[in-house]
Amino acid sequence: MTTTSHPISLDTPSYLQTGASGLRSWVTSTDHKRIGILYLATMVTFFLVAAVFGVLMRIEQLTMGPTIMTAQSYNVLFTVHGVIMIFLFVVPGLPAVFGNFFLPILIGARDVAFPRLNLASWYFFLAGALLAVLSLFTGHGAPDTGWTFYAPYSLRTGTNVTLAVFAAFVLGFSSILTGINFITTVHRLRAPGMTWFRMPLFCWSVYATAWVQLLATPIVGITLLLVIFERLFGIGIFDPAKGGDPLLYQHLFWIYSHPAVYIMILPAMGAISEIIPTFAHKSIFGYKAIAFSSMSIAGIGSLVWAHHMFTSGMSEFGNMVFSLLTMVVAVPSAIKVFNWTASLYKGSIDFRPPLLFALTFIFLFCIGGLTGVMQGALAINQHVHDTYFIVGHFHYVMFGGTVMAFFAALLYWFPKMFGRMCSARLVYLSWFPMFIGFNMLYFGMLVLGYQGMPRRYYDHLPQYHAGHVHATIGSWLLAAGVVIFFVALVAALLRGRKAETNPWGGVTLEWKVSSPPPVENFLEIPTVTGPPYDFKAEETA
Amino acid sequence: MSSGHGSDAVAHRDYLGAKIGMWLFLVTEIILFGGLFIGYSYMRARYPLEFHSASHELSVLIGVLNTVVLLTSSLTMALSITAVQKGDSRKTRLFLVATVLLGVLFLVNKSIEWGAKFHHGLYPNSALMGTKPPGEQVFFGLYFSMTGLHGLHVLVGVVLLGVMLILIMRERIHQHDFVKLENAGLYWHLVDVIWIFLLPLFYLAA
Numbered sequence: 001m002t003t004t005s006h007p008i009s010l011d012t013p014s015y016l017q018t019g020a021s022g023l024r025s026w027v028t029s030t031d032h033k034r035i036g037i038l039y040l041a042t043m044v045t046f047f048l049v050a051a052v053f054g055v056l057m058r059i060e061q062l063t064m065g066p067t068i069m070t071a072q073s074y075n076v077l078f079t080v081h082g083v084i085m086i087f088l089f090v091v092p093g094l095p096a097v098f099g100n101f102f103l104p105i106l107i108g109a110r111d112v113a114f115p116r117l118n119l120a121s122w123y124f125f126l127a128g129a130l131l132a133v134l135s136l137f138t139g140h141g142a143p144d145t146g147w148t149f150y151a152p153y154s155l156r157t158g159t160n161v162t163l164a165v166f167a168a169f170v171l172g173f174s175s176i177l178t179g180i181n182f183i184t185t186v187h188r189l190r191a192p193g194m195t196w197f198r199m200p201l202f203c204w205s206v207y208a209t210a211w212v213q214l215l216a217t218p219i220v221g222i223t224l225l226l227v228i229f230e231r232l233f234g235i236g237i238f239d240p241a242k243g244g245d246p247l248l249y250q251h252l253f254w255i256y257s258h259p260a261v262y263i264m265i266l267p268a269m270g271a272i273s274e275i276i277p278t279f280a281h282k283s284i285f286g287y288k289a290i291a292f293s294s295m296s297i298a299g300i301g302s303l304v305w306a307h308h309m310f311t312s313g314m315s316e317f318g319n320m321v322f323s324l325l326t327m328v329v330a331v332p333s334a335i336k337v338f339n340w341t342a343s344l345y346k347g348s349i350d351f352r353p354p355l356l357f358a359l360t361f362i363f364l365f366c367i368g369g370l371t372g373v374m375q376g377a378l379a380i381n382q383h384v385h386d387t388y389f390i391v392g393h394f395h396y397v398m399f400g401g402t403v404m405a406f407f408a409a410l411l412y413w414f415p416k417m418f419g420r421m422c423s424a425r426l427v428y429l430s431w432f433p434m435f436i437g438f439n440m441l442y443f444g445m446l447v448l449g450y451q452g453m454p455r456r457y458y459d460h461l462p463q464y465h466a467g468h469v470h471a472t473i474g475s476w477l478l479a480a481g482v483v484i485f486f487v488a489l490v491a492a493l494l495r496g497r498k499a500e501t502n503p504w505g506g507v508t509l510e511w512k513v514s515s516p517p518p519v520e521n522f523l524e525i526p527t528v529t530g531p532p533y534d535f536k537a538e539e540t541a
Numbered sequence: 542m543s544s545g546h547g548s549d550a551v552a553h554r555d556y557l558g559a560k561i562g563m564w565l566f567l568v569t570e571i572i573l574f575g576g577l578f579i580g581y582s583y584m585r586a587r588y589p590l591e592f593h594s595a596s597h598e599l600s601v602l603i604g605v606l607n608t609v610v611l612l613t614s615s616l617t618m619a620l621s622i623t624a625v626q627k628g629d630s631r632k633t634r635l636f637l638v639a640t641v642l643l644g645v646l647f648l649v650n651k652s653i654e655w656g657a658k659f660h661h662g663l664y665p666n667s668a669l670m671g672t673k674p675p676g677e678q679v680f681f682g683l684y685f686s687m688t689g690l691h692g693l694h695v696l697v698g699v700v701l702l703g704v705m706l707i708l709i710m711r712e713r714i715h716q717h718d719f720v721k722l723e724n725a726g727l728y729w730h731l732v733d734v735i736w737i738f739l740l741p742l743f744y745l746a747a
C-alpha cells in the first residue's frame with residue numbers, strides 16, 4: 001500500500017499495554033482489537049471442545065456395535081458437534097476475529113463505526129454460547145436432531161431443542177449486528193485516498209460476507225422462532241398433522257444456511273488473498289476479478305439453497321433450476337483459485353508457515369469444491385445424499401477450507417496481534433500429522449459414502465469396517481496435529497521472539513503500525529495514494 | 542468504560558453512519574417478517590378457501606381501528622422529529638408522549654382482540670382448533686405468530702420511545718443532535734408499515 005505518510009508508531013504503547021490489564025478491562029473494552037481477541041479466545045475454546053466430540057464419534061465407529069457410548073449419546077454428539085462448530089466457530093470465525101481486528105486497520109480507520117455495538121455483539125455471542133451449553137444439561141436430555149433441526153422431528157423430540165434453537169437465534173442476532181457494523185465501517189471510515197479498488201481484498205470479502213450475514217440471517221431467525229412457537233404453543237405451520245408443511249421448514253432453513261456456507265468461506269478466501277501476495281512479493285493477479293467474484297459468490301450463493309433438498313420431494317423443474325445455479329456458483333470460486341495460483345507464478349516466493357497453510361487451503365478447498373459440483377448433478381446426488389460423501393465433502397470445505405484459512409490467517413497475523421513470532425519448526429511439525437490425518441479421515445469418508453455408508457448412523461455394516469478404522473486412525477493424527485499447532489501458538493505467546501513491525505514484508509496498512517498496534521491504530525490517519533499490493537513502489541520508497 | 546480504553550476518546554458523531562446502520566437494521570427486520578410472508582403466501586396458495594372462511598372469525602372493526610391508531614402515531618412521530626429539528630423541546634415531548642400513548646392503545650386493542658379469541662377457544666392446540674380443517678388451523682397459526690411478533694415489535698417500540706423521552710428530558714437529544722430520535726422514528730414507521738400489510742392479509746382476506 002502506497003501512502004504519503006508512514007504512521008509508524010513504535011514509541012506508543014500497544015493496545016495490550018494501555019489501560020488496565022485485568023479481565024474487567026477486557027470485557028468492557030470497545031477497542032476493536034481487544035474485541036477481536038475476546039472472540040478468538042471464546043471460539044478457540046469451543047472449537048477444541050467440539051473437536052473432542054468429533055474424535056469421540058470416530059472412536060465409536062472404531063468397532064462394530066456399541067464401543068464407548070449409547071446410540072442416544074451418539075445422536076447428541078453429532079448434534080452438538082455441528083451446532084458448536086457451525087454457529088460458534090466456523091460462521092463467526094474469520095469475520096469476528098480477523099475482521100474485527102484488521103478491517104479497521106486495513107482501511108486506515110481508528111475503530112469500527114459502532115464500537116459499543118461491537119462489544120454488545122460479543123455479549124450476544126457469549127450469551128448464545130452459554131445458552132447452547134445450558135441446553136446440554138437442562139430439560140429432558142441434550143438435543144438430538146442434528147444441527148439442522150429438521151421438522152417434524154425437532155417439533156416432536158422430547159429433548160431440549162427449544163433452548164438450543166433459541167441459542168442459535170441469539171447467535172444470529174450477534175452475527176447481524178456485526179454485519180451492520182462492518183458494512184457501515186467500510187462505507188464511512190475508509191481513510192482519505194482509500195478508494196473501493198484500493199481496499200485490500202480481505203476487506204472486500206468481509207464486506208461481501210457482511211451483506212450475506214445481513215440478508216440471510218433474519219430468515220433463519222424467524223425459522224428458528226417458528227420452531228420455538230411450534231414447540232411451545234403448537235401453531236402448526238411446520239406440522240403436517242395440523243395442515244403445516246415440513247418442506248417449508250427445509251426451504252426457510254436453507255435459505256439462510258446455504259448462504260451461511262459463504263459466510264464461512266468468503267472471509268477465508270479474503271485472508272488467503274492477503275497471504276499469497278505477501279509471500280510471493282508480487283501484486284495479486286486479477287485484483288478486480290477477485291473482488292467481484294466475492295460479490296458474485298455472495299449473490300449467486302443466495303440462490304442455490306434447495307440443492308440440499310433434491311431428495312425431499314421438490315418438483316423436477318425446481319431441482320433442475322437449483323442444480324444449474326449450483327454449477328454456476330462454482331465459477332467465481334474457480335476464478336479465485338486460478339488467480340491465487342497465477343499470483344504465485346513468477347513470484348519470488350518466501351516459503352513460511354502462513355503460506356504453507358494457505359496452499360493447504362487451496363488444495364483441500366479444491367477437493368471440497370469439486371465434490372460439491374459432483375453433488376450438484378441430480379443423478380449423483382440421488383446416490384450420495386445423506387451419506388458419508390456429504391460429510392466428507394463439507395469437512396473438506398469447512399475444515400480444509402475455512403479452518404485451514406483460519407490457521408493460515410492466525411499464523412500470518414499472529415506477530416501483529418500479539419507482538420511475538422511463532423516457531424516455524426513446531427508449526428511445520430504440526431502440519432504433517434494434520435495434513436495426513438485430515439485426508440485419511442475425510443477422503444476415507446468420501447469413499448465410504450460413495451460405497452453407501454449413511455451419515456448419522458450409530459453403527460456400521462462389516463463391509464464398511466476397514467474404511468471406518470482407516471478414518472478413525474486419521475482422526476487421531478489430525479487431532480495430534482491440531483494439538484501441536486496450538487501448543488506452538490501458546491509457546492509463542494509465552495516466550496516467542498519479539499516481532500518486528502513488518503516480519504513478512506507485507507505492504508498493506510497493518511504492517512505500517514507497530515506490533516502489536518497502539519490503541520486507535522494510527523497516530524495520524526494515513527493518506528493512501530496507490531493500489532494495495534504495490535511491492536515495486538514499496539521497494540523504491 | 543474503564544480508563545477510557547477504546548474509542549470513547551474519539552467518539553465522533555457520524556450522522557450519515559448512524560442512519561446507514563439503522564437502515565441496514567430495518568432491512569433485517571423486513572427480511573425477518575419476510576420469512577413469515579413467504580410462509581403466508583405459500584399456505585394461502587395451498588388453502589385459499591380455508592383462509593377465506595377462517596378470516597371471517599377476525600373482527601374487521603378492531604383491525605381497522607388499530608390501523609387508524611398506528612397511522613396516527615406515525616404522524617405524531619414525524620411531528621415530534623420536526624419539532625426537535627426546529628428546537629421546540631416542548632412540542633417534541635408532547636408529540637412523543639402522544640406516539641407512546643397511541644402505541645399503548647394499539648396494544649390494549651390487540652389484547653382485547655386476542656382475549657376474545659382465547660375466550661372462544663380459538664387458539665393453537667385448543668380442543669376447538671383441533672376440529673377445524675387443517676388450512677384454518679394454519680391460518681390461525683400464522684395469525685397468532687405474525688400479529689404476535691408484530692405486537693412484540695410495538696412493545697419494543699414503545700419502550701424505545703420511552704427511552705428517547707428520557708434522553709430528550711436530559712437534553713441528550715436536541716436540535717443539534719437528534720439522530721437517535723430520527724432512528725427511533727424510522728423503527729416506529731417500519732412497525733407501522735408491517736401492520737399495513739398484516740391488515741389486508743388477515744382481516745380483509747374474507
